[in-house]
Amino acid sequence: MSRIPLCIPNVGDLEARNLQSCIDTNFVSYAGAFVSEFEQMLSEETGASHVAALSAGTTSLHAGLVALGVQTDDLVIVPTLTFIASPNSVSHCGAQPWLIDCDVENWLLDPAFLSETLSKECQRDKSGHVIHKPTGKIVRAIMPVYMLGVPVDIDGICDVSEEWGLPVLVDAAAALGAQYNGNKIGECRAQLLALSFNANKIITTGGGGALISNDGALINHIKHMTTTARTRPGYDHDMVGYNYRMTNVQAALGVGQMHRFSDFKNAKVKIAQKYHEQLSIIDGCESFPAPQWASANHWLSGIYLKDWDDEKIEALRFKLQDNHIEVPPFWKPIHLQKPYLKAPRHLTGAAEKVWSKIMPLPCSTNLTDSEQNRVIDIILEFSANT
Ligand SMILES: *Cc1c(COP(=O)(O)O)cnc(C)c1O
Numbered sequence: 001m002s003r004i005p006l007c008i009p010n011v012g013d014l015e016a017r018n019l020q021s022c023i024d025t026n027f028v029s030y031a032g033a034f035v036s037e038f039e040q041m042l043s044e045e046t047g048a049s050h051v052a053a054l055s056a057g058t059t060s061l062h063a064g065l066v067a068l069g070v071q072t073d074d075l076v077i078v079p080t081l082t083f084i085a086s087p088n089s090v091s092h093c094g095a096q097p098w099l100i101d102c103d104v105e106n107w108l109l110d111p112a113f114l115s116e117t118l119s120k121e122c123q124r125d126k127s128g129h130v131i132h133k134p135t136g137k138i139v140r141a142i143m144p145v146y147m148l149g150v151p152v153d154i155d156g157i158c159d160v161s162e163e164w165g166l167p168v169l170v171d172a173a174a175a176l177g178a179q180y181n182g183n184k185i186g187e188c189r190a191q192l193l194a195l196s197f198n199a200n201k202i203i204t205t206g207g208g209g210a211l212i213s214n215d216g217a218l219i220n221h222i223k224h225m226t227t228t229a230r231t232r233p234g235y236d237h238d239m240v241g242y243n244y245r246m247t248n249v250q251a252a253l254g255v256g257q258m259h260r261f262s263d264f265k266n267a268k269v270k271i272a273q274k275y276h277e278q279l280s281i282i283d284g285c286e287s288f289p290a291p292q293w294a295s296a297n298h299w300l301s302g303i304y305l306k307d308w309d310d311e312k313i314e315a316l317r318f319k320l321q322d323n324h325i326e327v328p329p330f331w332k333p334i335h336l337q338k339p340y341l342k343a344p345r346h347l348t349g350a351a352e353k354v355w356s357k358i359m360p361l362p363c364s365t366n367l368t369d370s371e372q373n374r375v376i377d378i379i380l381e382f383s384a385n386t
Contacts, residue, residue: 083331102351202265
């Protein structure tokens with residue numbers, strides 16, 4: 001029986017030809033035509049007018065925070081239900097994440113809860129800074145996460161952020177191709193959005209990321225900052241810069257992947273629909289949340305075993321694994337992770353309630369019908385017998 005992985009890259013001849021052209025032209029590093037072509041394609045797909053292709057999702061988040069003015073000892077609002085890269089990028093600034101709970105229904109940062117949290121825990125000082133009263137630290141930015149490729153209510157979040165004068169950097173790492181109220185993800189009031197092209201995302205550049213924005217000056221500053229902040233022609237550097245740019249080799253993969261993007265998205269949507277149709281008949285088994293403003297890219301498929309106890313979920317996981325189907329546990333909330341046990345937090349218990357009931361299922365764009373049927377049949381058989 002062949003192994004069915006959770007989510008693997010789908011690379012082919014187009015990518016191979018682009019890679020060969022990097023070798024033929026000797027453009028394998030930071031300069032090269034594929035980087036600007038990839039940036040242009042991302043601009044079209046996201047609706048954001050400006051794009052900086054960078055080395056990873058994590059470095060994009062870090063560079064974005066620095067560009068928004070996050071400094072040592074600041075706080076950045078981060079939802080506790082996210083991948084650890086979101087708070088890590090805050091730590092890389094010498095700052096701390098202020099962990100906020102998610103909505104129990106849609107698993108996302110909720111504007112009303114954010115507003116209530118800021119009113120309860122913060123006050124403005126004489127110079128206009130937003131001070132977190134329990135720690136006395138400055139809150140410098142808000143990082144909503146488009147978890148599972150589902151946009152948050154970004155209009156609502158931006159209303160709150162503008163009221164408090166806080167910039168927004170969206171962790172849209174896995175949300176390429178998602179929509180908010182019919183708009184592309186870059187067509188919003190957030191200052192910056194970060195993308196990732198890591199191996200398990202909807203498109204991959206091996207490793208890679210990008211920052212997108214409608215603020216051209218901000219993206220130009222980010223490009224400068226992430227190429228050692230050098231002012232040419234000599235070696236003058238006007239700040240402590242970073243070496244975070246994407247290489248032409250990565251972008252060559254990315255251009256090939258973007259040519260196939262609509263096929264990838266259709267495949268992801270079809271996989272999610274099939275799981276939904278065949279598995280939501282099971283008692284206590286739901287699809288991932290679909291808030292009314294969101295059109296997800298279905299980067300990751302899976303089920304939410306809302307009413308199942310943890311032992312039953314583990315038993316299903318073992319059964320799938322025994323059948324060579326990869327089903328890892330879902331991200332554990334950040335406030336339970338060793339590096340963040342002391343991070344400030346404002347919790348309701350929602351993330352702790354939902355995370356262990358989320359079961360991602362195989363959803364590679366090259367997953368075959370018979371492979372998906374195998375996954376579905378095992379789950380149906382398990383639920384019929386327990
Ligand atoms: C993948 C991912 C990241 C990190 O991106 P890398 O390219 O792996 O650094 C950050 N946040 C979220 C929500 C992600 O899914």
